[in-house]
Amino acid sequence: MGLPNVGKSTLFNAMLKSELAEAANFAFTTIEPNVGIVEVPDERLDKLAEIEHSARIVPATIKFVDIAGLIAGAHKGEGLGNKFLAHIREVDAIAMVVRTFSDENVLHVGGKINPKADIDTVITELALSDLETVEKKLLAVEKEARSGDKQAKLALPVYEKVKTALLDAKPISSIGLPDDEKSLIQDANFLTVKSFVYVFNMSEDEITKTPVEIVKQYELDNMINDLQVVGISAKIEGELSSLPEAERSEFLRSYGIDEPGLNGLVRVCYKALNLQSFFTAGEQEARAWTVGIGATAPEAAGKIHTDFEKKFIKAEVVSYDDFVRYGGWTGSKGNGRARLEGKEYVVKEGDVMFFHHGK
Numbered sequence: 001m002g003l004p005n006v007g008k009s010t011l012f013n014a015m016l017k018s019e020l021a022e023a024a025n026f027a028f029t030t031i032e033p034n035v036g037i038v039e040v041p042d043e044r045l046d047k048l049a050e051i052e053h054s055a056r057i058v059p060a061t062i063k064f065v066d067i068a069g070l071i072a073g074a075h076k077g078e079g080l081g082n083k084f085l086a087h088i089r090e091v092d093a094i095a096m097v098v099r100t101f102s103d104e105n106v107l108h109v110g111g112k113i114n115p116k117a118d119i120d121t122v123i124t125e126l127a128l129s130d131l132e133t134v135e136k137k138l139l140a141v142e143k144e145a146r147s148g149d150k151q152a153k154l155a156l157p158v159y160e161k162v163k164t165a166l167l168d169a170k171p172i173s174s175i176g177l178p179d180d181e182k183s184l185i186q187d188a189n190f191l192t193v194k195s196f197v198y199v200f201n202m203s204e205d206e207i208t209k210t211p212v213e214i215v216k217q218y219e220l221d222n223m224i225n226d227l228q229v230v231g232i233s234a235k236i237e238g239e240l241s242s243l244p245e246a247e248r249s250e251f252l253r254s255y256g257i258d259e260p261g262l263n264g265l266v267r268v269c270y271k272a273l274n275l276q277s278f279f280t281a282g283e284q285e286a287r288a289w290t291v292g293i294g295a296t297a298p299e300a301a302g303k304i305h306t307d308f309e310k311k312f313i314k315a316e317v318v319s320y321d322d323f324v325r326y327g328g329w330t331g332s333k334g335n336g337r338a339r340l341e342g343k344e345y346v347v348k349e350g351d352v353m354f355f356h357h358g359k
Contacts, residue, residue: 070121
């Protein structure tokens, strides 16, 4: 999401290698959100498939939603206001597209290129919407707390903390609420409690800049950190997606970059969602599965089939590095690198797993 005419739909089309989302030079081109499933790039799958002679490769995926442009006053219903905000409430993390490219043929709603002001506009609108929400919630929670409700008494100071931040137009995510406090306000469905990724849509001549350089250049040090930033050129990505596979590497090298910017964007979004991958590998397929960081072995098994979680017995686990070093399941077992783990085992990024379950 982001302001109108920052390149959201162009970027979305490049991600989907399609023209699913209409891209044009006027505000609110996208009214109903476009939805697309994007593969998480992971070179490790190729290696696993090679070792186990897998018939196919199945990567992990993320669902991306292309939402209409926001304008100042959205929290009061300006533009597509309430509809826009409702769509954002349904997502788990926000990728904010911020324009840094100049093009006299593409209007900027603010009249000039100013990434800092654009980010401030978007955050302020989301924060003002959340402020309306928290004020309503506080009235209800205060009443419940006075009546002796224990949950309300715990939630009340958290809502007050949230209100203080929002009055300063700060996103709730910036105040670092611990998980137990987040759970107390979960039913409010705040917008700014979600993780943010800032996607800088850059011109071709600045595409080699690092996230650190981008943050410093636009004086955003006090607003965001470089771990939340991706620099990308929607124009380059769009051209790249239309090229035959054999020509893409040379095209990227001509701009001084090693891989599509979309790969970096998908990886950063994956982390923003607090996700990780584990693998299964065999003759049938090499597949990446998605679980939350901190998931247990039975929860991972449940991603494959709900019965695997219910009837979980144990999991055979090998780290990706050991799996490659010892040539797959047979070599890993022969060298004592395959472990048997029970229900309490917490899955680690890159685990290669095989689940045993009851009938």
